[in-house]
Structure formats: C-alpha cells, structure tokens
Amino acid sequence: NLTLVKGSQKLLTQVRFQIPYGKNIALVGANGVGKTTLLEAIYHQIEGIDCSPKVQMAYYRQLAYEDMRDVSLLQYLMDETDSSESFSRAILNNLGLNEALDRSCNVLSGGERTKLSLAVLFSTKANMLILDEPTNFLDIKTLEALEMFMNKYPGIILFTSHDTRFVKHVSDKKWELTGQSIHDIT
Template sequence: MSFQLPLGKKIAITGPNGSGKSTLLYHFANNKSRLTISPKAEIGFFRQMSYQFTCDETVWQFVKNRSDYEDGMLRSVLHAMQFIGTDLRKKVKALSGGEAIRLQLSQLFLGENNILLLDEPTNFLDIHAVEALERFIKAYQGTIIFVTHDQAFIKNVADIQFEIKEKDIEQI
C-alpha cells in the first residue's frame, strides 16, 4: 500500500479487529519495511496494553526525570490527567492500569516528540481522562496518528480518518 500522511494533523486509523491497525503503528514507530520517515521525526509511541512499570520512582519523579518543562507545566498536565495531591507521591509500579495509562499519556505529551503514535489511547480511561486527552490532542502542534474504535473520540479530535479493510487503506 502507498499513502502519505500530512504533517500537523490528527489522523485516525480505523478498521476491524485483526486488520493490522496496531501493526501499522508499530511499523511507523520502528521504521520497518519501506517507510519513508523524515530524519527530523521524533516519534513518541503509546502501545496498547503496555502499562506496567518496574521502576521505583514516584509519579512526580517519573515525569520530572523525563521532561524539560517547568514544574508548573508538569503539574498542570498531571492535574488534567487526575494526578493531584498525594497521587504525585505514588510509586509508578503500584499504579492501577488506568493510572498507568494516564501517566504514560502525560509523559508523551511532555516529551520532545513531534509525532505521536497512540494505539487505543482511550482504553481504560474514564470520561474525565478522555476529555483531558482530547484537549491535549487538539492543542498538540505535531502530528498524531491514533488507532481507536471510539467514534465519539474520532469525531472530537480527528482531522483525517483512514480505514483499513481487506489489507488496503483508504481515506474516508
């Protein structure tokens, strides 16, 4: 297949389960096959179901150690993703699945990426976290390519939607 993704857009990739959506994101992230990706691309990748931490850092240490933003910005993003008060002192390895996903998404938006790949980012998030994610996506200056089955989420944030069906991809 051959297609081009425009810069600075929010791009949804949809299709039935097993059609290759997650595999396509993996190939983007790892520059596999015959992909042409700009050497200036700094890719951040949120992988579905990869929300377990083994490090001994707190939520605050985890974000602070991986971002050059000022403390106020870090606190603002964490607060938007419902990390407040004593939540900042929780050990990341003790976070629930939903908390870990919110932390990973926070860290991605605070990173030095200009392309974000999000594989089913709304899974396990409550409505407040999904709304915060929508605000982050809308405000993000770079390109975001995301896979989801959540039609409301697509309607709220996608500029462009591609659908994979029968091993082909087309813009819809």
C-alpha cells in the same frame, strides 16, 4: 510501496500513503486487520517506510504502563521527559492525578498508569505522536483532557481507537484498513 506481513498473514499489500503535518489521523478497522502492526512499523521505520529526518516520534502502546519503575508519579514524569517540576505538576493535574503525585507507580491502578503514560507522551519533544488505543481505562474527565491535548497538539498524531465518539472529536482524517489496503474515509 509498503507490504506488511505479521506471521503468515499479509495485512497490507503495496500501499502508499503520506501523513500530512499538523493532522490527527485515526486508523480504524476491524480487530486483526493490522492497525497496531502498522503503527509499530511506522514507529520503527521498517523497510518501505520513509520518514523525513526532521520527524521525532513518540509512541504510546496498549498496556505501556506495565514497564514503569518504582518511583513516584511526579519523579517518573520528570525523569522520562526532562520536564521541570512545575510543568510536570500541571500536566498531572490536568489529567486528574494531583492527589497521587507522591504515590509509587507500582501501586497505581490501570487508569492512573494510563494517564501517567499519556502525560509522558505529551511532555516529550516529539513532533509526531503515535497512540495505540489511548482511551482504554480512561474516565470521562481524563478522556476530555486527552481530547484537549490532541486537538491542541501542533504536530502529527496517528492513532487507533474503537471509540467512535472520540475519533469524531479528535481526528482530521480517518483511514480505514480493510482488504489489505488503506482507504481515506474522511
């Protein structure tokens, strides 16, 4: 039974849910209903959230790219994930960043930083990915690559997006947050 409060606003009241393995679940709902807060609560496993000890989570939050160091894209990805250079190059190429491999993270556009953050996420050893608005700042080619990564990902993906086409293409389940509750609207 999870009750979720942010400030003085009660977002969820005694909700129960189970996240099935191998599914892509979209959290949908109006702005301010608690989608991001719920993702953060799950990631931090606050009181009321029980996770199997086998679950290893990775989290992509909106504007995650603001925390990047002043190193090249390629170096950043390899440092953050312990991935090989060849694997890192392949991921960055799939996201359309092959021309920017040696550029500093500090000079990247918002879209390029978003792509790099997603490359880090999909290169981790996590078996559960949490993505908060991953489609912001993405061009069509990168959006298609993200859809491909998400549809092939073998673990759990829990995500939010206001892009209804994207949600339709990558979600196995849709959970709507409304009225301090969660409803499966798949």
